[in-house]
Amino acid sequence: MSEAAQTLDGWYVLHDFRTIDWTAWNDATPEEREAARRDLFALVNEWEEVEGRKEGSLALYSIVGQKADLVFMHLRETLQELNAVENKFNRSAFARFAKPAYSYVSVVELSNYMGQPGVDPMQVPEIAARLKPILPKTNHICFYPMNKRRLLGDNWYMLPMEERKAMMRSHGMIGRSYAGKVKQIISGSVGFDDWEWGVTLFSDDSLQFKKLVYEMRFDEVSARYGEFGAFYVGIRLTRDGLSELLK
Numbered sequence: 001m002s003e004a005a006q007t008l009d010g011w012y013v014l015h016d017f018r019t020i021d022w023t024a025w026n027d028a029t030p031e032e033r034e035a036a037r038r039d040l041f042a043l044v045n046e047w048e049e050v051e052g053r054k055e056g057s058l059a060l061y062s063i064v065g066q067k068a069d070l071v072f073m074h075l076r077e078t079l080q081e082l083n084a085v086e087n088k089f090n091r092s093a094f095a096r097f098a099k100p101a102y103s104y105v106s107v108v109e110l111s112n113y114m115g116q117p118g119v120d121p122m123q124v125p126e127i128a129a130r131l132k133p134i135l136p137k138t139n140h141i142c143f144y145p146m147n148k149r150r151l152l153g154d155n156w157y158m159l160p161m162e163e164r165k166a167m168m169r170s171h172g173m174i175g176r177s178y179a180g181k182v183k184q185i186i187s188g189s190v191g192f193d194d195w196e197w198g199v200t201l202f203s204d205d206s207l208q209f210k211k212l213v214y215e216m217r218f219d220e221v222s223a224r225y226g227e228f229g230a231f232y233v234g235i236r237l238t239r240d241g242l243s244e245l246l247k
């Protein structure tokens with residue numbers, strides 16, 4: 001058996017994609033719409049307070065295209081807290097207008113492919129901080145789930161550790177050339193959801209997502225072993241943006 005990569009696991013992640021039921025919204029009374037707006041803003045306030053206490057984080061984006069209208073990306077210490085966030089949202093007056101579109105459950109993950117021998121990664125403050133990240137407030141988000149291939153000829157999980165390390169080094173070098181332009185959060189979802197990882201990218205320039213993902217397609221680890229799910233791209237929703245949307 002090949003040696004399994006060791007993972008460091010941080011906060012749990014829920015990507016909660018919603019579609020706004022505009023017909024229901026337009027048919028609702030002004031009082032019902034106001035109650036929905038009030039509940040939503042109260043929840044956003046609460047989530048931002050959690051972030052302020054560094055007990056979790058929130059990213060709220062408007063999704064472009066028909067797959068969804070909104071994504072709430074929540075980070076919490078435990079799966080229980082994440083579930084409580086979801087349930088509270090579902091009980092709110094806004095949820096009646098926000099139909100589930102897609103969701104993804106995972107945990108922030110760093111693997112030891114790039115680790116230094118003899119160094120306890122948890123003693124490196126930058127690494128510990130990356131496991132419990134306060135999500136960037138960039139203009140854009142990109143999310144997609146992915147797997148590493150397990151075919152007879154091309155099976156990532158049967159490669160020796162050294163080969164995987166070499167490929168991940170090449171992957172990491174491409175990633176690093178986007179430093180300052182794209183921030184990535186890799187979250188592991190084996191045992192939690194339908195794919196093996198969730199990839200969440202943040203950037204102020206949406207075109208950098210295309211450039212990064214495209215460049216990686218030519219790198220062996222993506223070219224030979226990457227399998228991808230649906231892609232979601234979004235625009236940051238500030239409080240003003242949210243008010244404008246729900247006018």
Ligand code: 76R
Nearest residue numbers: 111113114172175176178184186197199213216217222226
């Ligand atoms: O954690 C680190 O920064 C160390 C290097 C590194 C690892 C171990 C790294 C760097 N990644 C790692 C692991 Mn990555 N990453 C992706 C995608 O679209 C595609 O083709 C792939 C989707 C992107 C865009 C991306 C970006 N990475 C992983 C893993 C887990 C692999 C495993 O355990 O088998 C996956 C699935 C994955 C996928 N990666 C980087 C980036 C970027 C931008 C970096 C550089 C980060 C930096 O140094 O600042």
